[in-house]
Amino acid sequence: MSQTSEQRLAVKLPGLNLKNPVMPASGCFAFGDNRYAEMFDLNQLGAIIIKAATLEPRVGNPMPRIAEVPGGVLNAVGLQNPGVDVILKEKLPQLKAKYPELPVIANVAGTQEADYAETARRLSDSGMVDALELNISCPNVKQGGMQFGTDPVSAQAVTAAVKKVSRVPVYVKLSPNVTDIVAIAQAAAAGGADGLSMINTLLGMRLDLKTRQPVLANGTGGLSGPAIKSIAVRMIYQVSQKVDLPIIAMGGISNAEDILEMFMAGASAVAIGTAIFHDPLVFPKVIADLPQKMTDFNIESLSGLIAEVRSQRNEN
Amino acid sequence: MSQTSEQRLAVKLPGLNLKNPVMPASGCFAFGDNRYAEMFDLNQLGAIIIKAATLEPRVGNPMPRIAEVPGGVLNAVGLQNPGVDVILKEKLPQLKAKYPELPVIANVAGTQEADYAETARRLSDSGMVDALELNISCPNVKQGGMQFGTDPVSAQAVTAAVKKVSRVPVYVKLSPNVTDIVAIAQAAAAGGADGLSMINTLLGMRLDLKTRQPVLANGTGGLSGPAIKSIAVRMIYQVSQKVDLPIIAMGGISNAEDILEMFMAGASAVAIGTAIFHDPLVFPKVIADLPQKMTDFNIESLSGLIAEVRSQRNEN
Amino acid sequence: MPSVKKFLLVKQQRLTNDVFQMDLQAAAPLVGYLPGRFVMVAIPNGLQQLRRPLAIAAVDEAAGKLSLIYRVVGQGTAQLAALTTGEQLSILGALGNGFATQKLVSGDRVLLVGGGTGLPPLMYLARFLAQKGCSVTTMVGFRTQTQIFGTQVFAAAGKLQLATDDGSAGIQGNVGTLLAAFNATDCQQVFACGPLGLLKAVQQRFAKQTMPVELSLESRMGCGMGACAGCMVSVGGGTLNQHICQEGPIFSAAEVQL
Amino acid sequence: MPSVKKFLLVKQQRLTNDVFQMDLQAAAPLVGYLPGRFVMVAIPNGLQQLRRPLAIAAVDEAAGKLSLIYRVVGQGTAQLAALTTGEQLSILGALGNGFATQKLVSGDRVLLVGGGTGLPPLMYLARFLAQKGCSVTTMVGFRTQTQIFGTQVFAAAGKLQLATDDGSAGIQGNVGTLLAAFNATDCQQVFACGPLGLLKAVQQRFAKQTMPVELSLESRMGCGMGACAGCMVSVGGGTLNQHICQEGPIFSAAEVQL
Numbered sequence A, B: 001m002s003q004t005s006e007q008r009l010a011v012k013l014p015g016l017n018l019k020n021p022v023m024p025a026s027g028c029f030a031f032g033d034n035r036y037a038e039m040f041d042l043n044q045l046g047a048i049i050i051k052a053a054t055l056e057p058r059v060g061n062p063m064p065r066i067a068e069v070p071g072g073v074l075n076a077v078g079l080q081n082p083g084v085d086v087i088l089k090e091k092l093p094q095l096k097a098k099y100p101e102l103p104v105i106a107n108v109a110g111t112q113e114a115d116y117a118e119t120a121r122r123l124s125d126s127g128m129v130d131a132l133e134l135n136i137s138c139p140n141v142k143q144g145g146m147q148f149g150t151d152p153v154s155a156q157a158v159t160a161a162v163k164k165v166s167r168v169p170v171y172v173k174l175s176p177n178v179t180d181i182v183a184i185a186q187a188a189a190a191g192g193a194d195g196l197s198m199i200n201t202l203l204g205m206r207l208d209l210k211t212r213q214p215v216l217a218n219g220t221g222g223l224s225g226p227a228i229k230s231i232a233v234r235m236i237y238q239v240s241q242k243v244d245l246p247i248i249a250m251g252g253i254s255n256a257e258d259i260l261e262m263f264m265a266g267a268s269a270v271a272i273g274t275a276i277f278h279d280p281l282v283f284p285k286v287i288a289d290l291p292q293k294m295t296d297f298n299i300e301s302l303s304g305l306i307a308e309v310r311s312q313r314n315e316n
Numbered sequence C, D: 001m002p003s004v005k006k007f008l009l010v011k012q013q014r015l016t017n018d019v020f021q022m023d024l025q026a027a028a029p030l031v032g033y034l035p036g037r038f039v040m041v042a043i044p045n046g047l048q049q050l051r052r053p054l055a056i057a058a059v060d061e062a063a064g065k066l067s068l069i070y071r072v073v074g075q076g077t078a079q080l081a082a083l084t085t086g087e088q089l090s091i092l093g094a095l096g097n098g099f100a101t102q103k104l105v106s107g108d109r110v111l112l113v114g115g116g117t118g119l120p121p122l123m124y125l126a127r128f129l130a131q132k133g134c135s136v137t138t139m140v141g142f143r144t145q146t147q148i149f150g151t152q153v154f155a156a157a158g159k160l161q162l163a164t165d166d167g168s169a170g171i172q173g174n175v176g177t178l179l180a181a182f183n184a185t186d187c188q189q190v191f192a193c194g195p196l197g198l199l200k201a202v203q204q205r206f207a208k209q210t211m212p213v214e215l216s217l218e219s220r221m222g223c224g225m226g227a228c229a230g231c232m233v234s235v236g237g238g239t240l241n242q243h244i245c246q247e248g249p250i251f252s253a254a255e256v257q258l
């Protein structure tokens, strides 16, 4: 191959000039202030997506919040976070101090349009984040979250409200719990989104046979992990056919092949969540594996693959 | 336990007086004319749900139609069937001749309301089926199928059209590929459904890294198997809270515990599809395992469990 | 009648870089394990929902012995290759119709044509027909010398015609080259198993001949039991009207649409 | 610094009907495997996505030896119990804060209170404190005699007070009965691990005492690494403000809200 290894993995998305396309998914890596960071150098990552930020602190849902199902995990954390001000005062400065070069995407959640906009404004004004990921898809909160992500009108409105105040590009994170993912993606595009992030978790539930009650205190939870990968691939494929925005793909990725499958479906970058729970070194591993796997499948560079896949999509 | 083993497993649903609640799911057991029937006596089953019937013969989708994903299977068979007339002349008489006592549920599909109604009329008039399962949820056909199952207005209309002509109870089979499963269930109820059947497959896709094209000739396929169980449990739980109709549950069931979980979620009977591909004897096995598992979890009878679960649901 | 049985893995052998042979032992005699039929092997791991179809490469029914030969192509076969002696496999079999060998008698001349993972069923067939007293010629093609397996069996059963793409063993060329040179006039039956291209070449080569030509087909399978309609093929002018797993995997070249 | 290592299973032992001990060997010395800390064990099967948290029951850091004692309660632990000698396990550790034993000196009197699968970390702690020269009293409760395990360790490390619900061993009663009879005045530190009821009983019993009382908590865990917020607990008046996996699993009874 004629390109250097670095060139082969580099991808460019609005606001994000990444040396590789791999990042931790929101909510699975806190604010980088976790113990995985002791096991490998976060500078190896393409970028980091931090845990959802809301205007006010949130304590999240009661315990238990985690359950296991075949091929996947249910979580009902419920957007627990210390609130945007603490994130700006403590979490982000700590992260930037340790990894000044690491691109940061801040996940933004809220209960109404105004919260979303105000949280987004504060984060983007801080100069500490390179892009926002608008979480209109959290299935684990009663108000806001997913309700914005399941109705095109609200999705467009909240995107537009955030775009108006944000100085950094905005990626809208879509919920798979919808009849027509393309309609929501188009609504986000109409609202001015710079990119899409997909997919968030599918709404699931597990019952405890002894108590006959849900295992999770919240009742339902979000399904993530390998079980949802084929749904993510399908949705990314469908959306990339109709919407021109770059897509950060996630949902069940656990190895380099999965990453390439997402690119072939239409992704321009990827995030990994659940897989890290099983393999704490999944990030350095997939980043190291990618070049060989690309060679195996005749892919010179990811940017070339993105261009090729996108050019083959019939815009109709 | 004071009840006999038979009483413990028996369940009663409109048109279906079942000695146990276990049946093969539509499309995973043909018309009973498969080789599994050589391995165990189908009279052991609670009932059988046969492959979809359409008014005209259908050749289905091109090959390949089957792909594997972690914890699940993608299929894009596309409702291949010899048409309702051949089914009435050959398939059903053969089934009834071999198993005169086995309750039969016929799965009905179509491309428009009139097909559904005519197919349903012919099947119900035949006297060979105990109930219909209205398939408004097949993700593998371009027209009809899922489109009826994702829009409440169409769902209600097609249900009403079929109810008008059917002499046997009608179970409407719901698609999980919707934003609001309760709305569709309520529409089916408003259309006069006698019961619900849920869930059909989730729309997924797998790409071949070598060809960069979908593995399935049809592009997308329906995801079934353990990967979707938590989604099925969630939807059945949600629907049973708002809609009074009995539910035949399916989606990832592979053992007796899974069956009990479905009952606790709100089911009144269950169907098993994908699991038989792995374990050809899954039906006799789960039927034999149920009584002991019920004892383990303090369940005297399934009919008692159904009543208990339903009585605890707050109708609001 | 198919049955699902536990088999003990008594030997795992690497035949080439990516082809393995498993020798398996059942607790009881096997019935109906005829040449051309196949089994569905469960991958001993909770993640894989589907069994894998593999042809019967060798069998001793009375002794309950079964051999499978498989190429590692994906996750399931990779897991099979990782199994070690003493582990157990759940196997569903025997399935499918098998090769139609009923009319062949001692002295009949038959041609076997195979390539790649199409060879295992032909290995069994070659032994079976040789035992019947048939005169067996087998044509096999490989990419290169290091990929060769099974040829001793064919040589022992009759005549072996070998081709490699790079000429590192046998003649340089492929099965097509061998077929072109073959004199078809004195041959009672042809059996072929291998990649689609090979099957098409055989179908075409003998299109004008009258002897039975049998092709063994492959398909992704859900059930292997005629229950899921995952494996249909068009036969005798119909459209996707037969199950490869049930009416097949062996079809008449004159009837099947490839 | 946590690390993920392959461990060889050198011994799998059944202690009671449903409690097993695994003795494991790492290729290199272990660091930081202190009493009260835990590991996350990957279930060697593609289906389970989450590692299972298990306490360190015994360790020889220099020799790379680790023992885990676990009750079979679900699918993951059932799979662990099915493993045989020679198989490998991927283990992430050591995690969590561990018991605060720094201030204890030889001659100090300590009380350990445990039940059920809370015993394994106390077994390590008892040995550890006995070696320090502390005078260790351990109270343990079981349902019945056949469920007893670990008591030799506690007896060897100091004084053992045993209760069974049915009186089949030790006194009839439970840990609560033993706690009520305990003279708390001359005890420097209390450590407890077990079911929620036991922890609450300990918290209450010593609520008015001034010595440190440490409780080891359990929670379903996603990561075990402070990354997923799956294991929060309310400490020091906050609401769900600390991670059981990171700031815990050991919390001060005076601070933690059970």
Ligand SMILES: Cc1cc2nc3c(=O)[nH]c(=O)nc-3n(C[C@H](O)[C@H](O)[C@H](O)COP(=O)(O)OP(=O)(O)OC[C@H]3O[C@@H](n4cnc5c(N)ncnc54)[C@H](O)[C@@H]3O)c2cc1C
Pocket: B067, B068, C038, C050, C051, C052, C053, C054, C055, C056, C069, C070, C071, C072, C073, C074, C075, C076, C077, C078, C117, C120, C121, C217, C218, C219, C220, C221, C249
């Ligand atoms: C009747 C029959 C007999 C066969 N006999 C042999 C044999 O003796 N030796 C041998 O090496 N191979 C044989 N094959 C092919 C073999 O089944 C596949 O190579 C194998 O299933 C691949 O599994 P995998 O998990 O490694 O691949 P993956 O790609 O991970 O499998 C994913 C899914 O696709 C299916 N699949 C993938 N490739 C094929 C294929 N070529 N044919 C059918 N299904 C496929 C798998 O069964 C599985 O369901 C036979 C196939 C059929 C239909």
Ligand SMILES: Cc1cc2nc3c(=O)[nH]c(=O)nc-3n(C[C@H](O)[C@H](O)[C@H](O)COP(=O)(O)OP(=O)(O)OC[C@H]3O[C@@H](n4cnc5c(N)ncnc54)[C@H](O)[C@@H]3O)c2cc1C
Pocket: A067, A068, D038, D050, D051, D052, D053, D054, D055, D056, D069, D070, D071, D072, D073, D074, D075, D076, D077, D078, D117, D120, D121, D217, D218, D219, D220, D221, D249
């Ligand atoms: C810090 C810590 C130390 C522990 N030490 C021990 C020990 O030394 N010995 C021992 O027998 N048990 C211990 N446990 C409990 C042990 O983790 C669970 O019994 C085990 O995870 C159950 O797994 P399973 O797959 O068999 O159950 P399943 O019910 O199939 O597990 C499903 C999911 O729930 C989780 N889970 C289920 N029960 C528990 C539980 N009680 N606590 C935490 N997670 C649970 C599992 O980890 C898994 O993620 C400890 C728990 C924690 C948090």
Ligand SMILES: Cc1cc2nc3c(=O)[nH]c(=O)nc-3n(C[C@H](O)[C@H](O)[C@H](O)COP(=O)(O)O)c2cc1C
Pocket: A025, A026, A027, A028, A051, A052, A073, A075, A077, A079, A107, A135, A138, A173, A199, A200, A201, A223, A224, A225, A226, A228, A250, A251, A252, A253, A271, A272, A273, A274, A275, D222, D228, D230
């Ligand atoms: C424990 C947990 C917490 C999560 N928290 C968030 C969150 O705060 N914001 C968000 O947008 N997504 C959140 N997600 C969703 C993930 O970011 C991701 O979209 C999803 O898990 C699919 O990817 P995966 O299969 O690789 O985990 C969370 C997922 C998990 C498992």
Ligand SMILES: Cc1cc2nc3c(=O)[nH]c(=O)nc-3n(C[C@H](O)[C@H](O)[C@H](O)COP(=O)(O)O)c2cc1C
Pocket: B025, B026, B027, B028, B051, B052, B073, B075, B077, B079, B107, B135, B138, B173, B199, B200, B201, B223, B224, B225, B226, B228, B250, B251, B252, B253, B271, B272, B273, B274, B275, C222, C228, C230
């Ligand atoms: C191969 C295959 C074919 C199917 N064909 C039909 C069908 O004809 N009609 C229908 O309503 N559902 C069909 N289904 C869906 C199943 O009936 C069932 O709803 C679904 O597979 C979930 O159950 P499972 O996880 O137990 O397989 C099919 C599923 C599979 C795997």
Ligand code: FES
Pocket: C220, C221, C222, C223, C224, C225, C226, C227, C228, C229, C230, C231, C232, C243, C244, C245, C246
């Ligand atoms: S594989 Fe299911 S019908 Fe052939």
Ligand code: FES
Pocket: D220, D221, D222, D223, D224, D225, D226, D227, D228, D229, D230, D231, D232, D243, D244, D245, D246
């Ligand atoms: S288990 Fe993930 S934060 Fe504690």
